[in-house]
Amino acid sequence: MENILVGINSKYVHTNVAIRYLKKYVEKNSDLKIQMYESSINNNIQKIIRDIVESSPENIFFSVYIWNVEMVFKIVKELRKILPDKKILLGGPEVSYNPTEILKNNVEIDGILVGEGEKVFLNYLTKDIKDVKGVYYRENGEIKFNGFEPLIEDLDIVPFPYDDSELEDVHKIVYYESSRGCPFNCSYCMSSIDKSVRYFSLERTKKDLKKFIDIGTRLVKFVDRTFNLRKERYMEIWRFLLENYRENITFHFEINANIFDDEVLDFLKQVPRKFFQFEIGVQTTNPATMKAINRNNNLERLFHNVTFINKNIHLHLDLIAGLPFEDYETFGNSFDYVYRTKCEMIQLGFLKMLQGTEMKEEGEKYGYKYLDFPPYEILENDFISYKDICRLKDIEEVLDFYYNSQKFLRSLDFVVSNFFESPFKFFESIGDFYKKKGYLEIAHKELAIFNNFLEYYREQNFPRIDEFLEYLKFDYLFLGKPGFYPEWIDDRKDKDLYKSIIDKMEFKSAREAHKLTELEKFEINIETGEKESVNIFFDYSKEDTKYYIVR
Structure with missing residues (x-):
C-alpha cells in the first residue's frame, strides 16, 4: 500500500517539516514506507495532480495551512474524480478547528487528522479506525471521532526529520524545533491555544544542531514560538552553537527581547555577525492595544535590548496593523518606535482572524470586517x-x-x-x-x-x-560593481589613483581587479556629512562590500 504525504509550500525555498516528522516517525515505528511530495502554491495545479496520481497512492494525506488551503481543496476535488476509491485525508492547523463542518461540506474528503500528528498518523495506518484517536472519519454516513490522542511527553522519540542530502541544498530554508507549545496568551495567535511547552532534550538538540553545522546548512529557522523561555536552556544551546561556529550559517530564532538581562546581552555581543538572526514580535506600542491582545511589552527595556545587539545580530521586528484600539495614528507611533531601533527588517503584517483564536471569537465586539477566505485578513474595524x-x-x-x-x-x-x-x-x-x-x-x-x-x-x-x-x-x-552608471551619476573617477590602489592588491589579473572593485569621487564625506572632495574605494571581493575613503 502506497501512502503519500503532500506538502504545498508558499514558496519554493520553504520546506514542510511537519510531513517529514510524520514520515520519519512511521518508518521508525513500523515496516511501512512513506512517500513525500512537495510543491508550492506557485506551481501548476494540473502538474501537482498528475504527480500525485502517477505515484499510485492508496492513501493521500495533505498538510493544510492558511497559504495553501484553497489550492488543496481544489486538488482534492479533482483527485476524487480520478481516484474514486482512494483515501484522501487532511491535517494541519487550517482544518483542525472545524473538522466536522469541513467533512460535511466536502464529501471528497475521507477524514481529518487533528492534534499532534506523529502518533495519530502511525495509528491510522496500522490500527482499525475504531481504535484510533485524533481522526474525524466517516462511518455509515455519520462523522465519528474517538477523542484526542495525548501529546507526546518525551519528544526525543520523534526522529530527526531531515535526510542529509536535504540539508546540503543551499537554496532551501530548513525549519527546526527544539520545543513545542507556547505559554503566552496573545489573542490573535493560534499558538496560544496550546499553553503547555515541551522540550526536546538538550543532548538531542545539540546532536541535531551539530548535524546542521557539519553539513553546512545555510539557514536554519527555529519554529519554537518563543525560543528564549528558559534562560539556562537557551543559553546552553547558544553557547554550544558559538563553540561550534562555522561561517555562512545562520540560525534564526523567534524571541522575546523584553526578558534579556545583562548577562545575555553581553553574551550576544560575542556572537559573530550574521550567525544569529532574531525575529521579535513588537506588534504594537499602544498600551490599550497591548492590554487587549494579552501582550505586555516593556518598551523601554525592549528598545534598550534591541539597540544593544543590533550591530551583530540580524534583527526582524514585527508589527501588526488592525489590532484592537490601534488607529492609523497610533500605528504610526508604533512604526516610528520600531524604525528607531535600526533593525534590519520591519515586518509590517495585517491582522488575520484565525479559527480558534480569541480574536476571532471577539471580532464582533470591535466591529471587525475581514476576508471570508484565506488569509482572513482584516478589512476594517471600529478603530481603523x-x-x-x-x-x-x-x-x-x-x-x-x-x-x-x-x-x-x-x-x-x-x-x-x-x-x-x-x-x-x-x-x-x-x-x-x-x-x-x-x-x-x-x-x-x-x-x-x-x-x-x-x-x-x-x-x-x-x-x-x-x-x-x-x-x-x-x-x-x-x-556591487555596476554594469553601467545611470544618467544621474556624474562619473569622476581618478583613473591613476584607481590603478595605483589595485596594483597593490592581490588579484589574479587586472581584469579581476576591475571586476571586484570600484573607485569614485564624492563631494561629501559619507561618514561625517561634511562637504569635502574625497575618493571612495569599493571592494566587492568578499560577501559584504567594504569601502575606504582615500584622500
Missing part, C-alpha cells in the same frame, strides 16, 4: 478604516523597497532626518507618490527603484539635491 488599511498596504510595499532591502541606508537616512518629522511620515509620503504614479501596479528592477527615489525627491522640491545625489550614488555603488 478600510481606506487607512489600504494606505498601510502601500506603505508596506515601499517599506520593502527602501528600508527592508537595506539598499538605501545613506540616502534614506538623509531624506528622513532632514525633511520629515517622523519615519512613518516619509513612508506615507513616498507610498502616496507610488500610488499616484501607478508604480505600485508594476514590477520594479533595482535601478528603477533608485530612479523612482530621485523622481520622488525632485517632485517634492526638496532642497540640497546635490547632497542627496551623493548619498544615492554611494548606495548604488555599495550594492
Whole structure:
C-alpha cells in the first residue's frame, strides 16, 4: 500500500517539516514506507495532480495551512474524480478547528487528522479506525471521532526529520524545533491555544544542531514560538552553537527581547555577525492595544535590548496593523518606535482572524470586517478604516523597497532626518507618490527603484539635491560593481589613483581587479556629512562590500 504525504509550500525555498516528522516517525515505528511530495502554491495545479496520481497512492494525506488551503481543496476535488476509491485525508492547523463542518461540506474528503500528528498518523495506518484517536472519519454516513490522542511527553522519540542530502541544498530554508507549545496568551495567535511547552532534550538538540553545522546548512529557522523561555536552556544551546561556529550559517530564532538581562546581552555581543538572526514580535506600542491582545511589552527595556545587539545580530521586528484600539495614528507611533531601533527588517503584517483564536471569537465586539477566505485578513474595524488599511498596504510595499532591502541606508537616512518629522511620515509620503504614479501596479528592477527615489525627491522640491545625489550614488555603488552608471551619476573617477590602489592588491589579473572593485569621487564625506572632495574605494571581493575613503 502506497501512502503519500503532500506538502504545498508558499514558496519554493520553504520546506514542510511537519510531513517529514510524520514520515520519519512511521518508518521508525513500523515496516511501512512513506512517500513525500512537495510543491508550492506557485506551481501548476494540473502538474501537482498528475504527480500525485502517477505515484499510485492508496492513501493521500495533505498538510493544510492558511497559504495553501484553497489550492488543496481544489486538488482534492479533482483527485476524487480520478481516484474514486482512494483515501484522501487532511491535517494541519487550517482544518483542525472545524473538522466536522469541513467533512460535511466536502464529501471528497475521507477524514481529518487533528492534534499532534506523529502518533495519530502511525495509528491510522496500522490500527482499525475504531481504535484510533485524533481522526474525524466517516462511518455509515455519520462523522465519528474517538477523542484526542495525548501529546507526546518525551519528544526525543520523534526522529530527526531531515535526510542529509536535504540539508546540503543551499537554496532551501530548513525549519527546526527544539520545543513545542507556547505559554503566552496573545489573542490573535493560534499558538496560544496550546499553553503547555515541551522540550526536546538538550543532548538531542545539540546532536541535531551539530548535524546542521557539519553539513553546512545555510539557514536554519527555529519554529519554537518563543525560543528564549528558559534562560539556562537557551543559553546552553547558544553557547554550544558559538563553540561550534562555522561561517555562512545562520540560525534564526523567534524571541522575546523584553526578558534579556545583562548577562545575555553581553553574551550576544560575542556572537559573530550574521550567525544569529532574531525575529521579535513588537506588534504594537499602544498600551490599550497591548492590554487587549494579552501582550505586555516593556518598551523601554525592549528598545534598550534591541539597540544593544543590533550591530551583530540580524534583527526582524514585527508589527501588526488592525489590532484592537490601534488607529492609523497610533500605528504610526508604533512604526516610528520600531524604525528607531535600526533593525534590519520591519515586518509590517495585517491582522488575520484565525479559527480558534480569541480574536476571532471577539471580532464582533470591535466591529471587525475581514476576508471570508484565506488569509482572513482584516478589512476594517471600529478603530481603523478600510481606506487607512489600504494606505498601510502601500506603505508596506515601499517599506520593502527602501528600508527592508537595506539598499538605501545613506540616502534614506538623509531624506528622513532632514525633511520629515517622523519615519512613518516619509513612508506615507513616498507610498502616496507610488500610488499616484501607478508604480505600485508594476514590477520594479533595482535601478528603477533608485530612479523612482530621485523622481520622488525632485517632485517634492526638496532642497540640497546635490547632497542627496551623493548619498544615492554611494548606495548604488555599495550594492556591487555596476554594469553601467545611470544618467544621474556624474562619473569622476581618478583613473591613476584607481590603478595605483589595485596594483597593490592581490588579484589574479587586472581584469579581476576591475571586476571586484570600484573607485569614485564624492563631494561629501559619507561618514561625517561634511562637504569635502574625497575618493571612495569599493571592494566587492568578499560577501559584504567594504569601502575606504582615500584622500
